[in-house]
Amino acid sequence: MTKTTNRIALLSPSPGTQRHLLVHRYGRPGARPKAYLQASIHADETPAMLVAHHLMHLLDEADAKGAITGEILLVPVANPIGLSQTLNDHLLGRHEASGGGNFNRSWPDLYPTLPDRIAGKLGPDAARNVELVRAALREIVAELTPSSEFSSLRLALASFAVDADIVLDMHCDDEALMHLYSIPQHWPSASDLSAEIGSRATLLSEDSGGNAFDETFSNPWIRLAAAVPAGIPIPPACLSGTIEYRGQADTGDEINRPDAEALFRFLQRRGLIAGDPGPLPRPLCEATRLDATEVLRTPVAGIVCYRKALGDRVAKGEVIAEILDPLAQGPSPARLALEAGTDGLILTRRQHKMVRPGDCVAKIVGTEPLASRRGYLLQD
Ligand SMILES: [Zn+2]
Incomplete structure (x- = not known):
C-alpha cells in the first residue's frame, strides 16, 4: 500500500478554534504523471464530495493491488471553512462569511515573478523546461505567507496542486447538466476527460477574469509560452479543469459513484493507474468558447x-x-x-x-x- 493521509492544520481564526484539511496521497511521491483532485471549494456543492468519497474507495482498492502507477492527491473536503457557515439552517458555502469573498475567485497569480526566476535557464528541451518551471512554481507558492484562515486554506491547496500534470476542481452548479471548464490550449487533448465524464458542455476560456482555482495552475504555462523567444518550448504542462457535477440536488450514490468510476477510468487512460479502462465513451458535446x-x-x-x-x-x-x-x-x-x-x-x-x-x-x-x-x- 502506498496511501498516506495527512492532516493539515489551517491558521486558527479565533482562540479555541482550528480547522484542518485531509489530503490522501497515493503512489510513490514524485512519480509522474501527478494528478490533484479536490472537492467542493464551494462548500455547498455536495455532489463533488460524494464523488471524491467514491473515488477514494476505488483508489484504495487499486492501491491494495499495487496498481497506482503515478501519484494521485485527493482532498475530499476542500473547504472546511465554508462547510461551517450556516445561517438559519442554510449552508452558505460560496462566499467567506468574514469578508474574504467567493471561495473560488482571486486565487494568487503565480506568474509575475516566474520569468525572472528561470531567466537564462530555459533551453530547447521541453521536458527540462517543464521541470524548471515546476520547481519555480513550487518555490513561489512556498514563499507565500498566510494572513488569514482562508489564505492558509488557499496556500495549502495550492501547494498540493502547483506541480501536478492534472488538476481537477470538482464543483456543481445550481440545477444543471454535467459540464466542464478548461482552457483552449487543452483542446482537443482533454477530449478524453470530457467524453469520459459525460460532459454535456465543455467550455473553454484562456482567462475567465476571475482567477479561479483551476486557472491558477494552467495560466502560468500559457503566459510563459507566449513570453519566451522562439526555440524555447513551454508546453501547457498542467491540464487543469473545473468539473460541474450537475446541480446541488443531484447528490446520491447512484449518480456520483458512476462519476467516480469515470474519473478512475480517466486516470487509467492517462497512465496513473494500471488496468484497462475499456473504450472511450462517445463524446456528448464538442467544446465551445465560454x-x-x-x-x-x-x-x-x-x-x-x-x-x-x-x-x-x-x-x-x-x-x-x-x-x-x-x-x-x-x-x-x-x-x-x-x-x-x-x-x-x-x-x-x-x-x-x-x-x-x-x-x-x-x-x-x-x-x-x-x-x-x-x-x-x-x-x-
Ligand atoms: Zn462551484
Missing part, C-alpha cells in the same frame, strides 16, 4: 416560471422563462418574458424560483461569441 455561453439574467424581481427544460435546444428569440410579479393585479402585466440571446442548449437553471434583479436564470450554450460576454466571464 464567451459563446449566454448568461441569461433577469432585470426584475419575481418568480421565475420556466418554459424550457435542462437539455432543451432553443433558438435565439425563444422564450426561456417568464418572471412573474406576484403583486400584479392581472395576468397581462404580471409576466416578463426572457428570450434566448443565442441558439443553444439549456445548461443550467435555478432551483430556487424567487429571483432578484441581475440573477442568472439560465445558461445557454451557443457556438458564436456574444457581445454580452466580454471581459469577466464567471458568475459571482
Whole structure:
C-alpha cells in the first residue's frame, strides 16, 4: 500500500478554534504523471464530495493491488471553512462569511515573478523546461505567507496542486447538466476527460477574469509560452479543469459513484493507474468558447416560471422563462418574458424560483461569441 493521509492544520481564526484539511496521497511521491483532485471549494456543492468519497474507495482498492502507477492527491473536503457557515439552517458555502469573498475567485497569480526566476535557464528541451518551471512554481507558492484562515486554506491547496500534470476542481452548479471548464490550449487533448465524464458542455476560456482555482495552475504555462523567444518550448504542462457535477440536488450514490468510476477510468487512460479502462465513451458535446455561453439574467424581481427544460435546444428569440410579479393585479402585466440571446442548449437553471434583479436564470450554450460576454466571464 502506498496511501498516506495527512492532516493539515489551517491558521486558527479565533482562540479555541482550528480547522484542518485531509489530503490522501497515493503512489510513490514524485512519480509522474501527478494528478490533484479536490472537492467542493464551494462548500455547498455536495455532489463533488460524494464523488471524491467514491473515488477514494476505488483508489484504495487499486492501491491494495499495487496498481497506482503515478501519484494521485485527493482532498475530499476542500473547504472546511465554508462547510461551517450556516445561517438559519442554510449552508452558505460560496462566499467567506468574514469578508474574504467567493471561495473560488482571486486565487494568487503565480506568474509575475516566474520569468525572472528561470531567466537564462530555459533551453530547447521541453521536458527540462517543464521541470524548471515546476520547481519555480513550487518555490513561489512556498514563499507565500498566510494572513488569514482562508489564505492558509488557499496556500495549502495550492501547494498540493502547483506541480501536478492534472488538476481537477470538482464543483456543481445550481440545477444543471454535467459540464466542464478548461482552457483552449487543452483542446482537443482533454477530449478524453470530457467524453469520459459525460460532459454535456465543455467550455473553454484562456482567462475567465476571475482567477479561479483551476486557472491558477494552467495560466502560468500559457503566459510563459507566449513570453519566451522562439526555440524555447513551454508546453501547457498542467491540464487543469473545473468539473460541474450537475446541480446541488443531484447528490446520491447512484449518480456520483458512476462519476467516480469515470474519473478512475480517466486516470487509467492517462497512465496513473494500471488496468484497462475499456473504450472511450462517445463524446456528448464538442467544446465551445465560454464567451459563446449566454448568461441569461433577469432585470426584475419575481418568480421565475420556466418554459424550457435542462437539455432543451432553443433558438435565439425563444422564450426561456417568464418572471412573474406576484403583486400584479392581472395576468397581462404580471409576466416578463426572457428570450434566448443565442441558439443553444439549456445548461443550467435555478432551483430556487424567487429571483432578484441581475440573477442568472439560465445558461445557454451557443457556438458564436456574444457581445454580452466580454471581459469577466464567471458568475459571482
Ligand atoms: Zn462551484
